[in-house]
Amino acid sequence: RYVRQLQRLQLLFSPTAADARGARQFVEEVALDFARQHPDVVLYVSPRPGPAPLLLAEYLNGTVREELIASKTSEEIAQLATKLAGQSGLDIIRIRKPFHTDNPSVQGQWHPLTNKPSALTVRGPRLQPQ
């Protein structure tokens, strides 16, 4: 069953600044629909007198992503929010290999004594002098 990795979305914006116009429009029009479409994400809307409007996304593995939404239209903010809702909290860096195993070797990894006769490593029962 699908578990959404996005825990909460915090929308921080100022009620009077000019660049938060898109954020205010988003809150008035689109935020309710977004919250209904994504019932497992908690949406916090907090107007504060701070500098720039921010969209904070917190994921289940603890990563917090901040996105600036200054001078963005409410559709762009909605697109951003849906994109963040579909991501997991892993860092967005280059994946070195598309595969990973915890047990790479089933038969035992090769070491320099694998194909040598076992008389070199095994000490047999000590023969009594006869």
Next chain:
Amino acid sequence: MVLLSAPLWLRSRLTDRFWRVQEVLKYARHFRGRKNRCYKLAVRSVQRAFVKSTKARREKKRFLRALWITRIEAASLEHGLKYPAFISNLLKSQVELNRKMIADLAIYEPKTFKSLAALAQRRRQEGFLAALGDGKEPEGIFSRIVHHY
């Protein structure tokens, strides 16, 4: 009235020079010497580094293939077979494993690799018998070809 060009006394100054410089320097941080600190030297080094990394993607394939071949050669020599004999006999027995997989098997699955070497050796013997024996002995078992149509 609309002014089509700005007056001469109006200046626009560059305010994010710091960030434009940092965009280049962040790729030079692990370099040696003043190239990792001074912008003028870093620009040249970063440009060359990017060009080299682009061109090296083609060489990487060649390099890795040579590495796998070296490893397979070492592993098959432990079992008494040389690399050309091993690979050609594996192909004749319709085992279509590429060098990457055979190298990984040789490292992580030594018993499987031993059985592959034994298979190649058996096919080699059957090939010698077929070439030198001239039809009187029955055909080899591992020389039979399976058609997958």
